[in-house]
Amino acid sequence: MATTEPTHRGRARIAEPGEGIGLDELALATRNHGMPLEALRYDVTPPGLHYVLTHYDIPAVDPGDWSLEVGGAVARPLRLDLDALRRRPAVTARVLLECAGNGRARLEPRPVSQPWLLEAVGSAEWTGTPLAPLLREAGVSPGAVDVAFTGADHGVEGGREQDYSRGLPLAEALRPDVLLAWGMNGAPLPPQHGAPLRLLVPGWYGMAHVKWLTRIEVLDRPFTGFQNAVAYRIKVDAHEAGVPVTRIAPRALLAPPGWPDFLTRERFLRPGPVALTGRAWSGRAPVTGVEVSTDGGATWTPAHLAPADPAHPWTWRAWTCAWDARPGRHELVVRAADAEGAQPVQQRWNRQGMANNLVQRVPVTVRQ
Amino acid sequence: MATTEPTHRGRARIAEPGEGIGLDELALATRNHGMPLEALRYDVTPPGLHYVLTHYDIPAVDPGDWSLEVGGAVARPLRLDLDALRRRPAVTARVLLECAGNGRARLEPRPVSQPWLLEAVGSAEWTGTPLAPLLREAGVSPGAVDVAFTGADHGVEGGREQDYSRGLPLAEALRPDVLLAWGMNGAPLPPQHGAPLRLLVPGWYGMAHVKWLTRIEVLDRPFTGFQNAVAYRIKVDAHEAGVPVTRIAPRALLAPPGWPDFLTRERFLRPGPVALTGRAWSGRAPVTGVEVSTDGGATWTPAHLAPADPAHPWTWRAWTCAWDARPGRHELVVRAADAEGAQPVQQRWNRQGMANNLVQRVPVTVRQ
Structure with a gap:
């Protein structure tokens, strides 16, 4: 188990490269x-x-x-x-x-x-x-x-x-x-x-x-x-x-499709049509769109975003995106945008790990 | 982050010495x-x-x-x-x-x-x-x-x-x-x-x-x-x-006294009388006693164990033990016993980490 020094005076410790969770x-x-x-x-x-x-x-x-x-x-x-x-x-x-x-x-x-x-x-x-x-x-x-x-x-x-x-x-x-x-x-x-x-x-x-x-x-x-x-x-x-740190930056999350391996949490699914679904939100401005990539971010498809519900302005919105899953390994990526911009595809690092809205990546294996 | 191989055919991987959580x-x-x-x-x-x-x-x-x-x-x-x-x-x-x-x-x-x-x-x-x-x-x-x-x-x-x-x-x-x-x-x-x-x-x-x-x-x-x-x-x-793996082995747990450090989860408390409290249970036979050590297991004091409630034979029982906390660092340890024996103070290792009832140890610092 890696040993860790306590933080002092609020100066967060940064893990060494490759260091496991303490x-x-x-x-x-x-x-x-x-x-x-x-x-x-x-x-x-x-x-x-x-x-x-x-x-x-x-x-x-x-x-x-x-x-x-x-x-x-x-x-x-x-x-x-x-x-x-x-x-x-x-x-x-x-x-x-x-x-x-x-x-x-x-x-x-x-x-x-x-x-x-x-x-x-x-x-x-x-x-x-x-x-x-x-x-x-x-x-x-x-x-x-x-x-x-x-x-x-x-x-x-x-x-x-x-x-x-x-x-x-x-x-x-x-x-x-x-x-x-x-x-x-x-x-x-x-x-x-x-x-x-x-x-x-x-x-x-x-x-x-x-x-x-x-x-x-x-x-x-x-x-x-x-x-x-x-x-x-x-x-x-x-x-x-x-x-x-103040308001929530925009984020979309995907409910990982298929089923997991207990320990590795790798995901598997069968070939054919899949309705990818999830939620998107922002605490600073209305969400303007959600995009989905099934090739690790090389290409993006707009998701269908449920209309904002005036009765619930402070919650998330559902989105869905059709995907024809072909056999092989794929990396699913989703990103939301609001009027102030979209989620970053590359990390914007900060030393306390605050308000980071890097995109979610979900590797999946499609097999018969 | 440590890399880990997936388990195969149910053979659990054992972490290397000092390896952090993956x-x-x-x-x-x-x-x-x-x-x-x-x-x-x-x-x-x-x-x-x-x-x-x-x-x-x-x-x-x-x-x-x-x-x-x-x-x-x-x-x-x-x-x-x-x-x-x-x-x-x-x-x-x-x-x-x-x-x-x-x-x-x-x-x-x-x-x-x-x-x-x-x-x-x-x-x-x-x-x-x-x-x-x-x-x-x-x-x-x-x-x-x-x-x-x-x-x-x-x-x-x-x-x-x-x-x-x-x-x-x-x-x-x-x-x-x-x-x-x-x-x-x-x-x-x-x-x-x-x-x-x-x-x-x-x-x-x-x-x-x-x-x-x-x-x-x-x-x-x-x-x-x-x-x-x-x-x-x-x-x-x-x-x-x-x-x-079948029935639950006996265990006592202590509600850690005092207050924690957010990150290290170290515990602190003030000097004076402290009522140490917790619960004890066993799934295989009635709990016969709980003992508490405030010196890392060198000496043990019997805790007061609440009587078994005939209406609830399958739940835990409360226990309490008075402690006069003196300034300094102490290691609190608790152990329960049932008719088949007490919790081990030294680990009894098994490769899947199953049904392990090693005693809990709670280090605390008492300070003014």
Whole structure:
């Protein structure tokens, strides 16, 4: 088993060429879990198939003891228990979440952290109350710029003991579709998804959707906590400040056709017509198209993309593409585009493996 | 990333000394998932925290189209749809499941397969109908010896294309607590746990509890399929036949105290009294005791073990042990015993990493 040095002060370690996954990365991979890609078949991802990333432990929160504090740069600090929140206007929204580290383990060289391949995604029906009216009731101070959201999850990261905490620009926090959610797919939030209450910031990568929420603090200065200033940044050189990770870049995924080998996960299928299917999304602009290659990216065919559903602007869209599978080995590749551009076919490396949307490649063998 | 050869004819590859986890093992670790050990706090594991292992893909089964066939060496072959099964007498049983490969990734050298550390476990409330009356209605032939259970999951393993299929001795299949289950924790089975119907064989490792069940075949000869004859065997030499994996060996697990480092998963806690807590179980005989060491196994203290609950004979039992944590580094170790013996403190290696119940070790740092 390869030994690994701990990260210090948020400087991620980069794996050596050819270095296998270490026990530390494996400990993350076995406790966090992705969405097996055949679950792309579900419009709404069942709990247990939806991806989960918890930085520390899942905290034991007693909903009867729990309350949410709203304070900082506000005229009227508030404290609300779960009943008080549930008496507020409730909405249910279908929102896709994706981890900012999705695809990290495919980067070369590999940033050492949660080693996602491509499965850190899911789309669920979240029920909660909009945040903006609550902030207005608290009376946000005129000079406020950021809002800090803190969870009950506690641990050490980059050498600093901390409760998980993320800052969000005030303008984003005031968007009407930002929710404080207590329900998932018609049931109470499961423990691993943030029970009793989590934040939902549609369009942003998962790190913004703070789970096990206990405190909302309005700030009259920019938030400088670890998760914004150090952890979730896109940078190539260890010493640069980098740019913050925000909205989800476009991605299409293919539900791998055929059947797998248990261990190697190689895929096999029979010759003949195959309906390739999958999903595509972007958190920054509407998806404008999906293309499929069955020859490793040499040629591309437009997929049929289901129309956007105005009732669900923040979820994925189904796509399908007919393929006449001939015997032999093929590499299937898919890419989505939004108004800002298409997924890259070559990696755009960054040292923390953040917001990487390199195309998916699925080798398959077609045999009689 | 270490390259790995595919397994051939069921001969598992053994990792080289110091070899990291390969992309193939990682692909298994990101799609299957364990129970984060803090979830030992729940008597009944919430879905999504319960461990899942699927050999191939989760199949897309339409419950409306689906039916179960009962055939082979029986007088009256049967075919039942889900409504017919649900009209039969229903029972709910709390049953612990553990993967036979649990702990595999801690073995040295490491058998290359699903790389579980220690988290491949969970306990749920399963609702279904007993199998034995159904077999009696079908009229088992006098010469029958085994019953084969086949699922809808299809793939390649050891070079053989197959539907997942396991044989069970007839005497086990006729036990009154063996169930055909359609519900989990009061809801329909989730897709990843075998919807619409799975087998439950309380006390046996997970491989026996066939998911996405489509066919039950009574056999007048021993079952010789891949999952019994090749995959789930305990053997040290590649060429020996080995012994079949059957019932769950005793194990105690500790919910790691304190808080973790995100990446290294090192644990920290403050000095003072700590209630160490966890669960213990065995599928072969009642647990007779749990012992805890806080000095790496040099000395042992008996834990307080909750009494067995006659209403739930097939689940785990809670245990607790008081510890006065002094500053410094300590290694916590726990071991359970049943009437057949205690967990080993030194590994008993086998080449497929099966039914290994080596003790858990949890290093912790106590600091002010």
